[in-house]
Amino acid sequence: MRARLLVIVLVVVGLVAVGLGGLLAYTTAQAAQENFFTRRLTDTVYVASLVQRPLTEATGADLDALLDRYRQVYGVSVHVVTADGTPFAPSNPLDPLDATGRERLDAALAGRRSQSPMLQMPWDERPLVIAEPVLVDGEVRGAVVTVSPTAALHERQLETWALIAAAVLLALALGVLVSLPVVRWILHPVRRLDEGTGRVASAVLAGGAAEPVADDSGPPELRRLSVSFDRMAETVTGALAAQRAFVADASHQLRNPLTALRLRLSNLQGHVDEAATDDHGAALEEAERLSTLLDQLLALARTERSAPLADVDVDAAVSDRMEAWRPLAEHTGLRLERDGQPGLKVAAPVGAVETVLDAVLDNAVKCSSPGDTITVHTVRSDDRVEIAVRDTGPGLGPDELERATDRFWRSPSQSNVDGSGLGLAIAARTVELAGGSLRLETPDGGGLRVVARLTAAGQDGTAAPDR
Structure with a gap:
């Protein structure tokens, strides 16, 4: 964003500098050419007054010396023509003129004065042609034509334009230097807000308070936004903390009466009327299911708090949990198998x-x-370790895979299976806190494949962001 603001400032400064510089370049060039034209016009009029008598008396002997002297001193060619356009002095013939020069000569022979020419660009090498009529008693007897080189004039004009261009570049450089602290001052609250967003997320995961981002700097509008952001962050973290505390406290508080209820139901076994035996068994099952749900709620509440990462031995963890689940799996006629790459470690909470x-x-x-x-x-794949569990059960439909990790969600096709819909949600949240991701797949051959991708343990025991 800082680069975009700098570009906007530079565009504005550049437009102003180029506009003023272009106007200055135009006016200085026009003034220099007007001054050059005025001086040459004055000389041409002076020469026209001198040649009145020679043209009247048709004697130009002394005129040739005057014109040669003028050419030697000023480098300007001066030519005299008669009323019919022929050179008055054969020793000083008039070179062919371009269209503009011929037009001015015709105007002079018609008794009209030369007008100021249009602005010439420095790369225009045409000489300046001025033609003035020679009038005797109001009658045109001829014309004086001066042909002035413009190379020196254009050279000075280019030097002036170069100075103006340098001034424009200097203005742009000063604009950058001046705008940098201003842009930094404007964007300081924005940068603090950007950093504060990440701190709020970390604080929510850790269950703590977020560091304020408002520091009374920057434009008033952004300062008010920073204060509003701090209030919002405080409200969000407080609400989430209250929610976690409620879940944890409610689960703990419900365990005691639930345990007492289970004991009382168990003590009633054998003392219940035969007609109520089925209801008694169903009550025991519901109490057991409620106890399992409370355990999962407590586990979910624990996953809402981040914990430091450590090097975890994958082999030991997999072996331990497979041995713990093997009796139940064998009791229900299932086989537990392990394959893949051994000797892996991940960076994850203990x-x-x-x-x-x-x-x-x-x-x-x-x-x-x-x-x-x-x-x-x-x-292991690159810097990630994949721990995948695949079953060959009914699996999930493609539209159900994304919802399977939602809390309390259960597939309609498995409504007859015991469970609360929190298992995969707990797994997904636990993996996220470790900096990884949980992915559900429907492999060939049916069933469901759940893949937990965790960061491979490094020497410092830290995790890289998930890709």
């Missing part, structure tokens, strides 16, 4: 890989049928 695997494996076990295989695949 326990993040385990949380992701728990959520994804739980989803795969619930959605798979007896005899299916669940495969955990690990591989």
